[in-house]
Amino acid sequence: MLADGHRVLFTVNDVWRPKLAAYGIETVELAKTNPTDDAVLDMDRSAHFIMSFGKIGGASAIEKIPFEANTAEFLTKYTQYMDTQLARLLPAIRPDVIVVDQFWTLPAVELSGIPCVWVWSFGPLMMVDDERTPPGESGLSATGDPRLWHEFRQLFRDVMIEKWRAFNDWVVGRGCKPLPELCFRNPSRYLHIYDYPLELGYQDIRSLGHNYVRFDHFKRTERDLTFAVPPVLADKPGKLIYFSFGSLCPVDVANMRRLVAILAKSPHRFIVSMGPKHKEYTLADNMWGAESVPQIRVLSLVDLVITHGGINTVTESLYFGRPMIAMPVFGEQYDNAQRLHDKGFGLRLDAYKCSEEELLAAIETLLNDLLMAERLAKVSRRIQTDNSLAKVSQLIEDFVQNPRKYID
Structure with a gap:
């Protein structure tokens, strides 16, 4: 948008302001009003909240449904805080269009009457629930038993229906129309706008x-960042593997230590994105890591990716044509992992229960799968040649000028 001459303002907290300023992006800082606001906006503290809920841990996807109430x-x-801020x-900013990346609806945006673009940083099963596909966050296969889909949806409904009713009451009380049942937004x-490679999408189903x-x-453009294989790894034998569990999942230090101990027995080399608790565990001799690494630079150098299945890592790894565990x-993450497995672009393993033999064997299987590499x-060639991301600005301009073209 900036390259096309538009003025872009980001509403951010003080953590993101200097990062965006480096790209020449204007920011409007969100006000801090109480400790809860700080907690929901801070990545490290958010990770601990999520872990305390039980979402980060060894339970299965269906076993974690009761934690959805928390x-x-x-x-x-978080939504009420953001709504108050917006x-x-x-009224002071008076934008021509609002772009949000949210889970739940913001009444201030709906009531403003300003055209709004919802950018999804989560997979399409979470974006739209459809009986023709597995439920979001279930990790169930699109070719699996629909009875399991129904069971997951029913359990989710039982846990969330009262939370939805309370949220819907608040939205209506703010002057908005009621939400669709068990949906926390008015999608119409x-x-x-969402990112999901064509080869993984559910267009063949819905x-x-x-x-x-x-x-x-x-895909991000990390300007002014360079990366070379660190000397500690450069002269060692073996393939080069990237191991990243994103920003939140590495907060479970015990599991990170377990996985590092397994990977230490591999004959290959590892670049590790260690996460916020990087000082609380030690890497093995066949590894180099830091709290965070320039992922885009690293992916262009490695032979394999071990990932939690977050949307950024999945889409960026496919951009570079890298197989994934x-x-x-x-x-x-459950849905992305299963889709990769089903479509033959990687293997899904249990982050907490996989054995040493399973993980080490999976590494060798993918490194030697020439048909998958092809x-x-x-x-990768299709995605890089298509360059569809360049069309985002034009799409948003068209939406602002012709909203009825997109919204009935």
Whole structure:
């Protein structure tokens, strides 16, 4: 948007302001009003909240459904905080379009009457629940037993229905229309943009409305960042593997130590994104790591990715044609991992229960799968040649000028 001459303002907390400023992006700082606000906006503290809920841990996806009640309370506080902030900021900013990356609806945005684009940083099963596909966060296969889908949805409903009713009452009390049952947003009111590679999508199972537009990736451009294989690894034998569990999952230090101990027995080399608790565990001799690494630079150098299955890592790894061992921990990671497995672009393993033999064997299997490597190379060429991301600005401009074209 900036490159096309538009003025772009980000509402951010003080953690993100200097990061965006480096890219020349204007920011409007969110006000701090109480300790809860700080907690929901801080990544490290958010990770501990999520772990305390039980979402980060060795339970299965269906066993974690009862914890969704705690997540709902957390998201309610966050949404109400953001709503208060935007009710204050929007009249002063007076934007032509609002772009949000949210789980739940913001009444201040709906009541403003300003066209809104909802950018999804989560997989499509969480974006739209559809009986033709597995439920989001379930990790169930699209080719699996629909009775298991129904069981998961029913358990989710039993846990969340009262939380939804309370949230819906608040939304209506703010002056908005009621929400669809068990849905925490009014999806028909927005242009939805999401990233999911064509090869992983569910277009063969369901179609979405014309207000849903898919892109293969939202790959970041990390300007002024370079990366070379560290000397401690450069002269050692073996393939080069990237191990990242994102920003939140590494907060479970005990499991990170367990996985590092297994990977220490591999003949290959590892670049590790260690996460916020990087000082609380030690890497093995065949590894190098840091709290965070420039992922885009690293992915272009490695032969294999071991990931939690977060949407950024999945889409960016496919951009570079890298096979993945997906070890989901919570949320839509389960869905992404299963989809990779089903479509033949990687293997899904249990992040907490996989054995040493399973993980080490999976590494060798993927490194030696030449047919998978060919398929991934083809996907990578298609995505990089298509360059669909360049069309985002034009799409948003068209939506602002012709909203009825996208919203009935």
